[in-house]
Amino acid sequence: MQLPYVYRVTKYDPADRDEHGYYTGSQDTVSDHGEVEASYLQAVAAFAEDTGVDHLAVREPQIPSIAHFGVEPPVDGFGLNGLFPGGPTGFHDGAEVPLGIGLELVRAMLRDSGAWCRLEVEGTFAVHVGWDQYLYISSSRPCEEALAHTRELGLFPERLDASPYAFGAEEEEQVIQRPGDDDFWADLHWAVVTGRAGILEETYLEGASRWHHLTSDTIDPVRVGLAPRARLAVWPSLSTDIDAVLRALPADGLVEVVWQDDDGNIRSAIADEDEFPELAARISRAHAAVLLSVYAGESVPLCTAVMPDNDGVLRARWRTEPTPSDRDWALRQAQG
Numbered sequence: 001m002q003l004p005y006v007y008r009v010t011k012y013d014p015a016d017r018d019e020h021g022y023y024t025g026s027q028d029t030v031s032d033h034g035e036v037e038a039s040y041l042q043a044v045a046a047f048a049e050d051t052g053v054d055h056l057a058v059r060e061p062q063i064p065s066i067a068h069f070g071v072e073p074p075v076d077g078f079g080l081n082g083l084f085p086g087g088p089t090g091f092h093d094g095a096e097v098p099l100g101i102g103l104e105l106v107r108a109m110l111r112d113s114g115a116w117c118r119l120e121v122e123g124t125f126a127v128h129v130g131w132d133q134y135l136y137i138s139s140s141r142p143c144e145e146a147l148a149h150t151r152e153l154g155l156f157p158e159r160l161d162a163s164p165y166a167f168g169a170e171e172e173e174q175v176i177q178r179p180g181d182d183d184f185w186a187d188l189h190w191a192v193v194t195g196r197a198g199i200l201e202e203t204y205l206e207g208a209s210r211w212h213h214l215t216s217d218t219i220d221p222v223r224v225g226l227a228p229r230a231r232l233a234v235w236p237s238l239s240t241d242i243d244a245v246l247r248a249l250p251a252d253g254l255v256e257v258v259w260q261d262d263d264g265n266i267r268s269a270i271a272d273e274d275e276f277p278e279l280a281a282r283i284s285r286a287h288a289a290v291l292l293s294v295y296a297g298e299s300v301p302l303c304t305a306v307m308p309d310n311d312g313v314l315r316a317r318w319r320t321e322p323t324p325s326d327r328d329w330a331l332r333q334a335q336g
Helices: 035-051 099-110 144-152 182-193 219-224 242-247 273-284 324-335
Strands: 005-010 055-062 096-098 116-121 125-129 135-139 156-160 199-205 208-213 231-235 255-260 266-271 288-292 303-306
Touching: 005 035, 035 099, 035 125, 035 135, 035 144, 055 099, 096 099, 099 116, 099 125, 144 156, 182 219, 208 266, 242 273, 242 288, 255 273, 266 273, 303 324
Parallel strands: none
Antiparallel strands: 005 135, 005 156, 055 096, 055 116, 116 125, 125 135, 199 208, 199 231, 231 303, 255 266, 255 288
16 A cells, blocks of 8 residues: 655755756765764654554565575674564564664664665555665655654655555566465375475575474474464475485585484575585585575475465465466466
């Protein structure tokens, strides 16, 4: 839903823009971690108060991929430390946070700490951060007091028709998204029992995944432990022929490796040719493993789904890339 009042709030004076709208002034494009940053946060708080909002919902959360082998994140915790119980796992789609935590998430986005999301109250309020300290605030109300206060803070609110970062219908896949409902889990149980499926990839936010070993005894515990609104991808079992997996490592390029250690835990890493020796040493000690291509269309899961909310409604807006099995399921739904 497009809210009627959309504002771009920045520290950039419109008088310092050229005829194409590009800023030509002297303001830096990074946060000062000081008075200007504080003004941004005060502006968000003012618009929220003017709209009557004191809680926000996290939507489409993401962090830089934490699966890349041997690479440390640029900021410890991606700016999420201390904001959610349990760390990044609490930073999931639909998580409700008080305005104070929402402002800390805005701070993390202004600082390019790694975490990003849209913060919303459906049909009422939205805020998110774009590149170069561009802040976008949408409201169901004109927020005249917040606009005046924002100007007093030394920032420049500008009315827009829409934010370029607003979630649009064009981002949704045309194929019906399969929910991770009881029917999905019944089909998954059958696929595991018959030996067609063996591992489940749980993407609990964009850029972060967990892997689960599936047996007839572990399916139910895995389901209970999934993050809300997680995206799911079902894959065949890992191979116990470790030598064959190692021989299949490409000469160069990127590859994702998924392996199971002797402790039963499944891990994954994305590596390039410079990291292959260290990765190969780790895989050689694994109980089972598989190589997956990171290039579109080259490694396709058996099927996918997105977890619905506890009431059975699928509210997550992100979508999985449909597999042939998913398309067959969608066709059956259309015919039934």
